[in-house]
Amino acid sequence: MMLAMDKNKLIGKEGGMPWHIPGEMAYFKSVTMGKPVVMGRKTYDSIGKPLPGRPNLVVTRNAEWSADGVQVYTSLDLAIAGAVEYYDLQASNSDNSTIAHNTAEHTTEPPEVMIIGGAGLCREAMPVTQRIYLTHIDHAYEGDIWFDSFEWNDWQIVSRKDNELDGLKFTYFVLERAA
Numbered sequence: 001m002m003l004a005m006d007k008n009k010l011i012g013k014e015g016g017m018p019w020h021i022p023g024e025m026a027y028f029k030s031v032t033m034g035k036p037v038v039m040g041r042k043t044y045d046s047i048g049k050p051l052p053g054r055p056n057l058v059v060t061r062n063a064e065w066s067a068d069g070v071q072v073y074t075s076l077d078l079a080i081a082g083a084v085e086y087y088d089l090q091a092s093n094s095d096n097s098t099i100a101h102n103t104a105e106h107t108t109e110p111p112e113v114m115i116i117g118g119a120g121l122c123r124e125a126m127p128v129t130q131r132i133y134l135t136h137i138d139h140a141y142e143g144d145i146w147f148d149s150f151e152w153n154d155w156q157i158v159s160r161k162d163n164e165l166d167g168l169k170f171t172y173f174v175l176e177r178a179a
């Protein structure tokens with residue numbers, strides 16, 4: 001999972017983000033690039049176009065919904081299966097060719113399926129989530145969507161990077177399930 005939240009777990013405002021933090025999108029891009037990104041339909045609408053360089057998988061209950069450059073699924077389970085299939089295809093392509101197609105296969109990390117929000121989809125994905133890339137912004141914003149499925153006590157900190165920009169403090173956490 002990858003999300004950014006404020007000190008009250010706020011993540012959204014009126015269909016968009018409550019803040020603009022220069023550099024935060026670049027960090028999001030660096031973590032997710034080359035990996036399948038799974039998102040709720042409202043999060044897709046808030047972005048408005050497919051994220052380049054990543055398979056975009058959108059979950060909606062509306063079987064009629066479509067958008068150019070994205071794969072559409074009617075359940076989270078089907079979307080995760082679609083993301084796994086993507087990695088299977090990458091692996092079989094690289095078996096048949098000397099050309100490397102995916103950065104993930106060159107790391108010692110297992111391939112990651114990235115759930116990128118919003119709150120609705122995260123609620124359902126939380127039980128199967130093993131790692132969270134969580135940006136914590138040390139400020140209280142106004143908004144209307146919260147990362148309410150997240151509990152600090154369920155997670156241990158693998159790494160953290162503290163940042164400060166114009167007096168605003170924010171931290172990039174990597175969290176894994178507490179034992």
Ligand SMILES: NC(=O)c1ccc[n+]([C@@H]2O[C@H](COP(=O)([O-])OP(=O)(O)OC[C@H]3O[C@@H](n4cnc5c(N)ncnc54)[C@H](OP(=O)(O)O)[C@@H]3O)[C@@H](O)[C@H]2O)c1
Binds near residue numbers: 014042
């Ligand atoms: N701060 C962050 O890191 C971050 C990240 C992502 C999003 N956001 C913000 O969060 C807000 C959007 O989040 P949200 O919670 O309102 O919506 P969301 O989770 O992005 O999308 C909800 C929609 O996804 C579909 N959906 C969700 N679960 C499903 C399931 N199990 N099976 C089938 N379809 C399912 C449904 O689409 P249909 O209605 O089409 O059926 C549902 O209405 C925006 O403000 C966005 O900017 C913030």
